[in-house]
Amino acid sequence: MKVWTVQKILKWTEEYLDKRGVSSPRWEAEQLLAYLIDANRLDLYLDPHRPLLPQELSTFKVLLKRRTQGEPIQYITGRQGFWKHEFRVEPGVLIPRPDSEVLVRATLERLKGIERPRILDVGTGTGCLIISILADLPQAQGVATDINPQALRVAQENAIRIKVQDRLSFLLGDLLAPFKGEVFHAIISNPPYVAEEEWTSLPREVREQEPSQALKGGREGLVYLSKLIDQGWRHLLPGGFLAMEMGWQQRDKVRSLFKGKPYPGIEFFSDLGGRDRMVLAKRD
Numbered sequence: 001m002k003v004w005t006v007q008k009i010l011k012w013t014e015e016y017l018d019k020r021g022v023s024s025p026r027w028e029a030e031q032l033l034a035y036l037i038d039a040n041r042l043d044l045y046l047d048p049h050r051p052l053l054p055q056e057l058s059t060f061k062v063l064l065k066r067r068t069q070g071e072p073i074q075y076i077t078g079r080q081g082f083w084k085h086e087f088r089v090e091p092g093v094l095i096p097r098p099d100s101e102v103l104v105r106a107t108l109e110r111l112k113g114i115e116r117p118r119i120l121d122v123g124t125g126t127g128c129l130i131i132s133i134l135a136d137l138p139q140a141q142g143v144a145t146d147i148n149p150q151a152l153r154v155a156q157e158n159a160i161r162i163k164v165q166d167r168l169s170f171l172l173g174d175l176l177a178p179f180k181g182e183v184f185h186a187i188i189s190n191p192p193y194v195a196e197e198e199w200t201s202l203p204r205e206v207r208e209q210e211p212s213q214a215l216k217g218g219r220e221g222l223v224y225l226s227k228l229i230d231q232g233w234r235h236l237l238p239g240g241f242l243a244m245e246m247g248w249q250q251r252d253k254v255r256s257l258f259k260g261k262p263y264p265g266i267e268f269f270s271d272l273g274g275r276d277r278m279v280l281a282k283r284d
């Protein structure tokens with residue numbers, strides 16, 4: 001009888017996923033297997049000859065079937081690495097993307113000299129942005145808001161796991177509506193910004209599996225970006241800033257949304273591929 005060891009099944013799964021068009025087959029094979037045996041990726045290589053038990057093999061078949069039927073790997077394993085931590089994620093809540101780390105880096109850089117910064121994260125999802133920032137800035141305080149109660153529950157779980165729960169509060173609501181009269185050193189957001197017109201060009205897996213409320217940004221994808229620009233400055237301390245992720249082709253349109261608004265300094269930041277990923281606007 002053939003014994004399936006970790007090493008053998010990794011290789012087999014990588015090939016299987018590759019043939020089915022999965023774009024990072026080795027990485028996904030590692031994720032699935034590590035999840036199955038409750039280990040981390042490194043353990044797979046430290047104990048490559050560990051045999052899989054019959055029960056593990058049959059569970060693995062089910063996981064693999066879910067994956068090849070289009071379910072994102074992160075919804076199967078319930079986790080996704082982002083910045084320096086692992087975040088819990090579940091269907092109904094957007095999976096954190098590495099592109100959003102640009103926003104974390106820029107925000108951390110800008111908040112450096114401020115003693116006890118107060119930060120608001122609008123549309124927090126898993127909480128990946130604000131939790132990463134608070135974990136790196138032990139004096140900072142945060143508020144996370146979302147219109148989706150499920151996202152807030154997941155973000156709260158992540159805050160507890162990453163041990164920032166004492167410095168982060170959560171509020172259900174529509175954009176900045178719950179914050180009348182409140183001011184912050186920074187407002188950060190990765191709002192829905194996919195243009196209505198471009199929805200069908202998104203990968204099918206994203207359209208069918210991830211929450212459309214987290215992605216669809218209305219006409220030209222600018223509806224939420226525009227509202228945050230209009231409302232944001234009222235909730236910023238003098239010299240505070242609004243940092244938002246945006247689509248890589250939205251630079252000119254986003255720039256024009258700032259016209260006539262009290263934000264004297266506007267900067268765009270790009271990802272490693274040189275594509276514009278976010279805008280940071282300082283309030284006067």
Ligand SMILES: C[S@@+](CC[C@H](N)C(=O)[O-])C[C@H]1O[C@@H](n2cnc3c(N)ncnc32)[C@H](O)[C@@H]1O
Binds near residue numbers: 095192
């Ligand atoms: C692109 S996702 C970003 C999630 C997370 N911040 C991240 O970077 O992975 C946008 C988030 O905004 C939330 N959202 C959509 N409309 C909203 C609104 N009107 N007010 C507050 N949050 C909203 C969605 O539920 C979703 O969690």
